[in-house]
Amino acid sequence: MSKVDTSKQNAFLIDMTKCTGCRGCQVACKQWNQLEAENTEFFSGEGYQNPPAMSEYTFTRIKFRDYEKNGQNEFAFYKEMCMHCDDPACASVCPVGAFEKTPEGPVIYKADRCIGCRFCMIACPFGVPKYEWSKGLPLVKKCTGCHDRVTAGLQPACATACPTAITYGPRDEMIKIAEERVAKHPDKYIRKIYGKEEAGGTSVIYLTSLPFDELGFKKVTLRPLPEYTWQALRFVPAAFLTVGGSLSALSWINHRRDRLKNEQEDAEQVDTPADEKED
Known part of the structure; x- marks a missing residue:
């Protein structure tokens, strides 16, 4: 897979010391992408966020973290979204090219190509792609970085709505x-810019006053992930052919066995005398 020239790409800078937890970004994302509402419950096991996780209906959300400062309980907020990696693992493992890193920065998804294999869900170190479990013929859903808005000269919906x-x-x-x-x-x-080097660099970078691991950020390698995922999945096409060929062979054997059995039964009926048939 040839790497896209991202020298002129855009990026989100999310300063969590300035986040007030208003969830304006969540609402703006829902509105622009015309995402349906979903039944959710107030979730306090990991924080006070709602909905409890990203899904086919929620592309971004604000996560809450409790911590203590000077003997007082405080909140920290963390905007969870697709990281739009410079060298995305989802695109590297997709067998049909349904994911594409664009020169503008966003990693977009082409639903008309998707076969629902879910390799992208396994490969993504940030757990971003979500499956349409509510549908009979499910595909994958995720944040698009508002690529349609960006190419039209507009800011992403969440960035436009965020006041701080x-x-x-x-x-x-x-x-x-x-x-x-x-x-x-x-x-x-904290003297670290998350996303500057993680997974080879991403189009979403964060600043915070608290350690990233305490906020729930995933620790990932600084090496571009396709270098790992391709090593692990380069034999998948061969596996598909092997399994597919084996299943085809088994199907042919079973059909042949049934055909021979039916032919034998027909031959026995022809050889049976008429008086035996009447009995």
Whole structure:
């Protein structure tokens, strides 16, 4: 798979010290993508977020984290969404090319190509792609980075709706802004920009005042994941052919056995005398 030139890609800079947990990004995402409402329950096992997880109806959500500061209980907020990796694992394992990293930054999904194999769900280190379990012929759903808006010169819906925490623009500029904030306020930020190098780099980068692992961020390799996933899945086409061939052979054997059995029964009926048939 040839890698897309992402030198001019855009990125989300999400400063979680500025997030108020208003969930405006969730609402804007729902509206723009015309996602149906879903029945959810207030979930307090992991925090106070609702809905409890991303799904075919929820492409982004605000996760809540409790922590203690100066003897007081505080909240930290974390916007969960597709990371839009520079070298996406989902695209590398998809056998039909249903995922594509665009030069603008977003990783888009082409539903008309999808065969529902779910390799993307296994490969994604961030657990982003979700299955349409509610449908008889399910496909995959995920955040598109509002590629349609971006190519039209607009900001993504979530970035437009956010009053404080989300900045969107050229990735190099977003990283520069993040580095300047960390350097200017070393007492405010953890000295790490999540997404700058994770999984080979992503189009979503984060700043926070708390350790990322305490917020629930997944620790992933800095190496582009397709280097791993292709090594693991490069034999899958052969496996498909082997399994498919074996099943075809078994089907042919079973059909042949049934045909021979039917022919034998027909021959026995022809050889049976008429008076025996009447009896």
